[in-house]
Amino acid sequence: MAKSNNKKEKDKKVDLDDYSLYTNRELSWLDFNFRVLEEAYDKENPLLERFKFLAITSSNLEEFFMIRVAGLEEQVRASYSGLDISGLTPTQQLILISQKVNKMLEMQYVCLIDELLPLLKKENIRLLKSEELDEKDTEFLDSYFKTTVFPVVTPMAVDQSRPFPILPGSGVNLGVELQNEKGETLFAFIPVPTIFPRFIKLNSENGLKLFLIEDLIKKYSGLFFSGYKIVEMSEFRITRDGDFSIDEDDARDLLIEIQSSLKERRTGFPVKLEISKNMGKNLKNFLLNILNVRMENVYEISSFLDLSSLMEISNLEGYEHLKYEHYSPQPSIEFYGKEDIFKIISEKDVLLHHPYESFEHVVEFLRQACEDPQVLAIKQTLYRVGKKSPIIDYLIKAAENGKQVTVVVEVKARFDEENNIQWAKELEKAGCHVVYGLVGLKVHAKLLMVVRKEESGIKRYIHMSTGNYNYITTRLYEDIGFFTCKESYAQDVSALFNVLTGYSRPPTWKKLSVAPTTLKEMLIKLIENEIEISKKGGKGKIIIKANSLLDKNVIKVLYKASMNKVDIKLIIRGICSLKVGIKGISDNIKVRSIVGRYLEHSRIYYFENNGDPKLFISSADLMPRNLERRVETLIPIEQENLKQNLIDILQLYLKDNFKARELQPTGEYLKVSPKKSKIISVQDELMKESKKKFQKFLKKQEVDQFNFPKLK
The missing domain is CATH 3.30.1840.10 (Polyphosphate kinase middle domain)
Structure with missing residues (x-):
């Protein structure tokens, strides 16, 4: 005692x-x-x-x-x-x-x-x-x-x-x-x-x-x-x-x-x-x-x-x-060769990992929505779109086809203001309802909702992502997209659009956590849960992949978790204000950064939860601006195969011994020394795996791939 x-x-x-x-x-x-x-x-x-x-x-x-x-x-x-x-x-x-x-x-x-x-x-x-x-x-x-x-x-x-x-x-x-x-x-x-x-x-x-x-x-x-x-x-x-x-x-x-x-x-x-x-x-x-x-x-x-x-x-x-050997993003086996994208999403949730899997499926989702007579409305947030965009083209076409199109364009997106203002004007000219974000907040959440009239009634199809709807950068940035039509997600996304476009107060969210109101609180609660599990003799474990870690409140609770024997592994590409190796404070925290062919951009949050892992993807980094001054979403991934998919991705990042650099107590980042047995480059492995997965799928179908509808 x-x-x-x-x-x-x-x-x-x-x-x-x-x-x-x-x-x-x-x-x-x-x-x-x-x-x-x-x-x-x-x-x-x-x-x-x-x-x-x-x-x-x-x-x-x-x-x-x-x-x-x-x-x-x-x-x-x-x-x-x-x-x-x-x-x-x-x-x-x-x-x-x-x-x-x-x-x-x-x-x-x-x-x-x-x-x-x-x-x-x-x-x-x-x-x-x-x-x-x-x-x-x-x-x-x-x-x-x-x-x-x-x-x-x-x-x-x-x-x-x-x-x-x-x-x-x-x-x-x-x-x-x-x-x-x-x-x-x-x-x-x-x-x-x-x-x-x-x-x-x-x-x-x-x-x-x-x-x-x-x-x-x-x-x-x-x-x-x-x-x-x-x-x-x-x-x-x-x-x-x-x-x-x-x-x-x-x-x-x-x-x-x-x-x-x-x-x-x-x-x-x-x-x-x-x-x-x-x-x-x-x-x-x-x-x-x-x-x-x-x-x-x-x-x-x-x-x-x-x-x-x-x-x-x-x-x-x-x-x-x-130059690097050319790599073409691979088609998703969930969508390839199937014409009705809404039917696929009705059957199960789907994750896409860009640029290893093609962003064309997202474009195809929007194309079908703009042409489908059963689609009544499309709502989307746009942060960085780029100069040439099929996304904009299809939103305009949808409006011309009589759909109710609402677009939240963040005209305050730094260095993309001129592009976004131009797109906003084009969309308005075509009959889209355009909203220029919220006073005092940047809308950074990546959301796309399609409202469709079906035999069973009105159904909402959702795409949410860690990255922008930018046709060019999806081939250069690593990101994760998520399709679902589950009602609990749909209600939250609908409610969030009402907050963004009208005077609706934020509801009690069913699935999502949303900055600046609940996202930070939820992350801290999830970390504290790992602390409590560890205190009771369980195994506390946290893996976070993000671009930046700066928020002091989050760092403090991670320090507390480390002090209570929670195993913490952080994959932080850029800014990291947390220090490792501080005796009695951050002994149980490891930080690595991976810089390679593609810009690491996805945010993935893993909490062990006493053997029942909780996994999330997010548009938000762990910075005060994201957690307190932007509209961001934390999206739970609950379908078991998709959870395992994210776990496998995180494990690959932790195994990388080719491009990974680990933060030292001195503040230096040193390259990880590869073991003699095998050099592992996470980006190379993900390219190989995506190719292998798609080729295996084609072989299993026992048909020539050229018989399938092609991606553009």
């Missing part, structure tokens, strides 16, 4: 609010981007895929500065000195971010210059400098410049009558120092047009030559400044504050307000300045004085700026041997 009391006393002394128990969000995100960068270094990846990973680290970093660093800068300007989850002030965070970003940029350019470009040269693809051009190259570039580029380029002088131009963020600019006839120093700028490819292709008998468009402009710069001496011409790049806040209570028309704010994004406060390392003193000082960027946010670059444009190299056609 004395020993038990001592343990209780020891537990009481643990302060789970101690800042040292948590990792800063921004630094954790940068660690994730380092893991993406490691893929660019990884010699196991095909060459052009390595270029892609390097491009992604650059575009990721740009968005990070536009949103996260911009927010911290704003706090500093407002003299806010509050502490984050790890006990850092905004100023301290900015200093640490600058240190990590400098290291990241250095590693990016070492990867490019010392590894990737030399390997590209071995494949007869060369990035040329001006002095390496031959006569034929020069002839082509001369013609290309004069007929195509020169008419578009606009030099901008800076003097008393022409103040410093508001240069757009993210693009590459050329700064020019000039001298007039009197020897006076003048400055001008040339924004490099983004409507042209960054890399100009020069075909030759010996492979492919590439030439940067800014080098082309520099080569013919004299044509822009006749009568002036060009002292120096050097590249720079501005990153601007890309976030904007909207007073939704005040905004009379949300669309107009957002469209107005989008213009501000192009001219927002500078939060990062990249300059060429060899930029002269005069030009550098001029830029620093004009732009008023803090020195911590000025980065000198040793090669060409903006590595996100390397995506052009990764997408080069004719070099398929330097």
Whole structure:
């Protein structure tokens, strides 16, 4: 008894609010981007895929500065000195971010210059400098410049009558120092047009030559400044504050307000300045004085700026041997060869795992709904749809066919605002009832409901997902979709649409848990249930797959679970503010991150529940924004074969010893060392399994697969 009391006393002394128990969000995100960068270094990846990973680290970093660093800068300007989850002030965070970003940029350019470009040269693809051009190259570039580029380029002088131009963020600019006839120093700028490819292709008998468009402009710069001496011409790049806040209570028309704010994004406060390392003193000082960027946010670059444009190299056609072997998402054996999708869903629930299984089944579900005379209504939420979308086409067609179509378009989805506003207008024009989300909340839940009149009465068919209804990214992002027509789910989804489109209060949910009202509470309750089971001598076990773990309340209850011997395994791709290996607190928690060919995006929650596992999929990550400021859904999966399917998927993620990196007590992520017996890559295994499963199905049917209706 004395020993038990001592343990209780020891537990009481643990302060789970101690800042040292948590990792800063921004630094954790940068660690994730380092893991993406490691893929660019990884010699196991095909060459052009390595270029892609390097491009992604650059575009990721740009968005990070536009949103996260911009927010911290704003706090500093407002003299806010509050502490984050790890006990850092905004100023301290900015200093640490600058240190990590400098290291990241250095590693990016070492990867490019010392590894990737030399390997590209071995494949007869060369990035040329001006002095390496031959006569034929020069002839082509001369013609290309004069007929195509020169008419578009606009030099901008800076003097008393022409103040410093508001240069757009993210693009590459050329700064020019000039001298007039009197020897006076003048400055001008040339924004490099983004409507042209960054890399100009020069075909030759010996492979492919590439030439940067800014080098082309520099080569013919004299044509822009006749009568002036060009002292120096050097590249720079501005990153601007890309976030904007909207007073939704005040905004009379949300669309107009957002469209107005989008213009501000192009001219927002500078939060990062990249300059060429060899930029002269005069030009550098001029830029620093004009732009008023803090020195911590000025980065000198040793090669060409903006590595996100390397995506052009990764997408080069004719070099398929330097890319991943092509993989086509496999048809689901539940749907393939069967014409009536509603009949299939009536018989049983169906899970789809994208991109291993085809998203075409979701598109087909909507196509049948828009053409079926028995379908009365379609309701859908749209968060990120993309530029070309068969989903939008079928919603429009459904409205034209007389269906009642209601679409909740989240026009506040960051960096997709313009796309979503355009789609919203198109849908309204076609007769759809369009709702622009809720005041103060983003609608992030992924829901599609089809209302159908059948002999037995009105029946509702539901699709819910962890990922967006984006036709393009479903081939690049890993996600899970769920079809059902069970009445308990249907009632909840109907009720949720009523909340989103009208003035209905949230009901008592039958199946779903919904943020911001019940989802977080349910997750904490499920974790606490594992604690109680463990306290009573049972085996507590939790497996969570999510993109981010930041919410302090959730982390605290996971720490408590670990302190009570609950076995916790977390598969967190990105931000993780939880620390592992803290004696007496997080000894029983393991965290791994997997970065690979596909972007890990699904959220799966597993709770052992004393031998009767509870499994959920969700649109929500474990972040305050998802749990408190967004509409999200936590969806229970109850059909036994589907539960087992999710368990098998989670087990594969935990077995990965090829792409997995495990979080260490030091905060580092180290690659898992593969056992000598077998290397396991979860993404490769899931591709193989999907192919094998479908081929086995075809063989079992004992018919030629070409007799089946085809997926598009």
